[in-house]
Amino acid sequence: MEVFLLVLRNLMARPVRSLLTLLGVVVATSSMVLFLSFGEGLRKALFQELSRVGPAIQVVPEGVEGFGFGAFPEITPESFRALEEAGKNLGVRAVIPTLFLTRGGFDPSTSFFFQGLPEGTAPDLLYPGTKSKEGRLLPSARGAVVGAKVAKRSELGLGSPLRLSPRVELRVEGVLEETGGLADNLIFVPLPALQEVLGTRNYSTVLVALNPGQKAEEVARALEGAVPGLKAQTTSEVMRFAERALRISDLVRFGISLVALVVGGLLVANTVMMSVYERIREFGVMRALGAKRGFIFRLVILEALLLALMGGLLGLGVGSLASSAINLYTVDQVGLALSAITPRLALFALGVALTLGLLAGLLPAHNASRIPVVEALGRV
């Protein structure tokens, strides 16, 4: 306990220097936490959304991975019919072709995501739990059903016009209740309308709903075997793909935050090195009194670790506050909390901060423990 007090008092004896170093570590850790929190937020949101998707299998063109939002419509009506046929033989509940269209720019408030549904298919088949708040749940041939967030954001109500192209204009026939999921940001339109806009007869994704007890993996492999050129993905396969993609983006973001971390580490190293230099005589006295080299080493490394731990904890707090502020904005704009501080991220951040402290303290600690007693005491 006295050793800890000794370290703490030494840091407090030079308050301005310790505070500035601490701030450096706080900035480094909080920026890392914030950068990585986007990956955690996306992961959380994506898995939440995927778990809400009704159909267990998504069929996309070969070479496409994930949900197929951005996929070019390559699935021909012939392939779809072959899938339907194979589905009948496998005893699946429904085979639903769908098409996606994105309109707008980088600003989420001016972006629109359309999903085309075949005749007779309501949004609740794809997104279970979806309910109509106003008007219809199933759009007519020239109608659209709008998710709660997009309706609010773009001030769309019953009867509002939606101009998809110079020739295709739809009217809002229903507004959905808010679910907190992806459906809140989508506009559901008839599939033929989207095909007309895109000038195609094809589909971008075919969703396959299973009957209770059916094994998704087995059905997916059977569908792939029956219709060449298509890839049938189960929800867990999509999740695995998403996890891979997120890991890569995590690494990129960690790489960027590494710059701040290295600067933070150098600050700690500089502070501890200066502190060691100023306390050479003190260490000499301790050694003269009988302290072993390991004791001095621990004393110095503890100082670096304490700075890193305090900076790490404060950085985590600041990062969490920034993450909450960002979420306030993204939830309002796109209905998703894009940043999340998960326990594993918190532990990782503290681990990185402590490793930083450890690395920054190694050289000063080694130097402090190796100074000859006579030199340290100025007795040469």
Place this chain on the structure above:
Amino acid sequence: MLRAENLTKRYRQGEKEVVALQGFTYAFPKGATAVVGPSGSGKTTLLNLLAGFDLPTEGGVFLGETPLHRLPEDERAGVRLRHMGFVFQQWNLIPTLTALENVAFPLLLSGWPQGKRQKRAAEVLEQVGLAHRLHHLPNRLSGGEQQRVALARALALDPGILFADEPTGNLDAESREQVAALLFAQGKARTLILVTHDLELAQRAGRILYLKGGRLLREEVLEVPQGQHL
């Protein structure tokens, strides 16, 4: 008993070899022994070697049968902790610790539990007349008080050997007298090695070793050391 045999220390200063101590042989008995001599006579080098702060070029230091000069650095530190106490001219207290914590420091190194450490440190500080200054930081104490804290720290583990290097060099007359009285009182029951150039102080010890040019010139044994009545 602490014994030096043919203790020699040479340094290199560029191309030149400097002999700081040459062939010093002496067995320090119980009681106070003063080492005196002018600047550069080898007093500090002798204390560095006897305490194991530094290693001799030739010869050796023996504590009983243990050859201190042959032990690795950490083991020499262990010997110092168990058997030696130090009082330096510049007090050398740890500035961020209170008087009580400074005195408790060697006890901490020895692994004493906290409660026992506090009790023992307070007891020794009381012996040097600082019971009312336990929780003061060194910069809140006078020079004489700081030196008494340093003495209390040296005595905390009740060592058999006490080294004092110019212990009154930075003190005013009143503090000098207080510290000297305490030091010689504590030196009676143990081996006190007092390094000083203050002949008046040295004459209060039982023996005086005169060093010059790194050599032991002579030993003077005083029948009735001056000032022992204190």
